[in-house]
Amino acid sequence: MTTVSQGQGGAADTSEGAQELAPREAVAAAELLRESGAVLRMSEASVSELAGQVSEDETMIINMGPQHPSTHGVLRLMLELEGETVLRSKPVIGYLHTGMEKTGEQLTYMQGGTNVTRMDYASPFFNELVFSLATEALLDVEVPPRATWIRMLMCELNRISSHCLFMATNGMDLGAVSMMIYGWRERESLLAFFEKVTGLRMNNNYIRPGGVAADLPDGWREDVLTILEDLPPRLAEYDVLMTGQPIWRDRTQGLGVMTPAEAIALGATGPILRSTGLAWDLRRTMPYLAYDQVEFDIVVGTTGDVFDRYAIRLNEIRESIRIVHQILDLMPKGDYRVQDPKVTPPPRARIDESMEALIHHFKLFTEGFKVPEGEVYVAVESPRGELGCYLVADGSARPYRMHIRGPSFVNLQSLPHMLQGGMVADAIAIISSVDPIMGEVDR
Amino acid sequence: MSDLPETRHGVPVTSSNGQVVLHVPIERYQEVVQALFDEGFTMCVDLTAVDFLTHRERSIPGDVVPARFEIVVNLLSIAARQRVRLRVQVFGDDSTVPSLFDLHPGSEAMEREVFDMFGIAFEGHPDLTRILMPEDWEGHPLRKDYDMGRIPVQFKAAPGPR
Numbered sequence: 001m002t003t004v005s006q007g008q009g010g011a012a013d014t015s016e017g018a019q020e021l022a023p024r025e026a027v028a029a030a031e032l033l034r035e036s037g038a039v040l041r042m043s044e045a046s047v048s049e050l051a052g053q054v055s056e057d058e059t060m061i062i063n064m065g066p067q068h069p070s071t072h073g074v075l076r077l078m079l080e081l082e083g084e085t086v087l088r089s090k091p092v093i094g095y096l097h098t099g100m101e102k103t104g105e106q107l108t109y110m111q112g113g114t115n116v117t118r119m120d121y122a123s124p125f126f127n128e129l130v131f132s133l134a135t136e137a138l139l140d141v142e143v144p145p146r147a148t149w150i151r152m153l154m155c156e157l158n159r160i161s162s163h164c165l166f167m168a169t170n171g172m173d174l175g176a177v178s179m180m181i182y183g184w185r186e187r188e189s190l191l192a193f194f195e196k197v198t199g200l201r202m203n204n205n206y207i208r209p210g211g212v213a214a215d216l217p218d219g220w221r222e223d224v225l226t227i228l229e230d231l232p233p234r235l236a237e238y239d240v241l242m243t244g245q246p247i248w249r250d251r252t253q254g255l256g257v258m259t260p261a262e263a264i265a266l267g268a269t270g271p272i273l274r275s276t277g278l279a280w281d282l283r284r285t286m287p288y289l290a291y292d293q294v295e296f297d298i299v300v301g302t303t304g305d306v307f308d309r310y311a312i313r314l315n316e317i318r319e320s321i322r323i324v325h326q327i328l329d330l331m332p333k334g335d336y337r338v339q340d341p342k343v344t345p346p347p348r349a350r351i352d353e354s355m356e357a358l359i360h361h362f363k364l365f366t367e368g369f370k371v372p373e374g375e376v377y378v379a380v381e382s383p384r385g386e387l388g389c390y391l392v393a394d395g396s397a398r399p400y401r402m403h404i405r406g407p408s409f410v411n412l413q414s415l416p417h418m419l420q421g422g423m424v425a426d427a428i429a430i431i432s433s434v435d436p437i438m439g440e441v442d443r
Numbered sequence: 444m445s446d447l448p449e450t451r452h453g454v455p456v457t458s459s460n461g462q463v464v465l466h467v468p469i470e471r472y473q474e475v476v477q478a479l480f481d482e483g484f485t486m487c488v489d490l491t492a493v494d495f496l497t498h499r500e501r502s503i504p505g506d507v508v509p510a511r512f513e514i515v516v517n518l519l520s521i522a523a524r525q526r527v528r529l530r531v532q533v534f535g536d537d538s539t540v541p542s543l544f545d546l547h548p549g550s551e552a553m554e555r556e557v558f559d560m561f562g563i564a565f566e567g568h569p570d571l572t573r574i575l576m577p578e579d580w581e582g583h584p585l586r587k588d589y590d591m592g593r594i595p596v597q598f599k600a601a602p603g604p605r
Contacts, residue, residue: 019572094575102584137460264486267549285524376460377517388489394498405489413552442575
């Protein structure tokens with residue numbers, strides 16, 4: 001059993017010690033480079049010069065979060081300010097850490113989906129998808145076409161709901177409070193559909209190794225069509241409310257600018273990378289599922305600022321609507337999961353009449369299925385960027401190591417770079433434009 | 444796959460489920476990453492580690508000596524649309540690994556996470572502190588000899604000493 005070390009009272013109980021932003025004189029040059037977002041722009045020499053210019057009396061280090069409403073959960077930022085200008089910043093994370101990678105090693109592949117789906121709680125299907133794809137790659141199982149297309153349908157709808165959530169929070173962070181209500185409203189209609197298909201609004205555990213948990217319910221096509229018809233006029237409303245509106249543009253344009261080279265060096269993916277003008281979307285550049293059979297455009301920005309990242313997400317909703325329309329046309333008939341009793345449970349009716357089905361069912365849910373030894377890295381394009389899963393199997397029914405490469409976790413590193421030199425009020429806009437989901441950052 | 448060369452930049456190459464894996468000795472780690480960088484693998488997508496304490500006999504090429512820890516680095520070439528994976532054997536409990544920070548600033552948080560979770564130190568890292576666990580935490584949770592920890596379920600009375 002593990003013991004948590006006890007704080008000795010006083011500052012030690014609340015302080016994170018070395019994880020915090022330290023005073024300038026206590027920081028090494030390389031670290032100072034990083035905190036002032038200058039890793040790619042300045043040499044160590046010019047930074048130490050810069051460090052000498054700012055006197056400690058004129059700056060202050062303030063703490064923002066982890067309970068700040070604009071930090072999307074429990075992100076804590078420490079900022080060094082000179083007046084209202086941000087000189088250095090450092091994200092302090094870990095407040096939501098629940099050891100999910102360790103938990104993943106204790107669960108069977110069958111149960112693993114319930115664990116990973118809780119990481120990025122705004123886009124749970126993507127987490128399940130990447131885990132299932134990795135497991136299937138190790139098992140060398142090919143899922144039936146209908147399962148693939150159902151997965152695509154759910155993921156694209158999930159992308160829409162996740163981006164609607166971004167529209168809501170981004171609007172709220174920047175003072176467009178009515179936008180929050182609109183964003184939640186659109187998301188609600190999608191969550192209602194998810195509930196109808198999977199039984200749950202979030203943390204669905206619907207995409208599982210070998211296919212999906214259940215076939216689409218009766219009337220799903222009409223439900224999806226209703227959503228798809230309702231959305232475009234509402235997106236047009238967003239354009240009136242935000243995109244074309246001078247206040248919104250003044251507030252977001254030219255903030256937190258990144259270049260493609262900087263984004264690549266910092267490992268940023270998703271809308272952040274695309275906002276710099278680089279057309280990198282794994283659905284197109286490294287296709288998985290059946291994305292090579294549908295038509296869609298990669299939305300890219302030009303300047304890499306907060307406005308571009310907003311506009312990219314708005315237009316990605318439109319592209320997803322386009323994809324879903326094609327999925328409705330192309331949805332094949334057939335099995336929704338692999339008919340392999342060693343991987344997927346038998347249909348409920350078979351259990352009553354077949355001893356073998358009962359045994360398979362029992363074995364699957366108690367022991368789980370064994371996965372041959374090996375290791376694999378699978379990546380999908382989640383609404384936030386590249387979501388990867390690195391699985392190491394040792395031949396047993398549980399992953400030997402399950403690592404999730406969370407896009408939010410890596411994207412957060414670009415914050416010091418984007419915040420440097422800006423105003424505190426702009427920091428809110430920039431954090432919002434990264435769209436971090438802390439469940440995935442901390443895992 | 445048979446069309447893979449046996450070595451690349453002087454290190455053994457294998458294919459794992461169709462993915463290219465380079466087995467890099469730790470002395471040549473930075474050198475190979477630099478060579479791949481020059482080849483176009485400019486993005487460090489993922490950096491993690493595996494503790495093979497209870498699973499020593501894994502499939503690696505014959506001339507690579509398996510160690511307890513393995514650093515796994517996923518590199519991406521945007522231009523060529525390719526990925527490569529590096530597996531670096533790390534011996535001993537307290538060994539240090541050269542940091543990729545100078546070449547890939549984006550590996551910073553991931554190296555901190557590996558340090559936090561596995562206790563592997565990165566030499567040349569600007570800010571090697573715990574990232575997810577509290578600063579005063581003892582042990583490194585993702586090591587295989589780190590116990591899960593549990594809260595006993597109380598059915599009627601608190602469990603007495605066994």
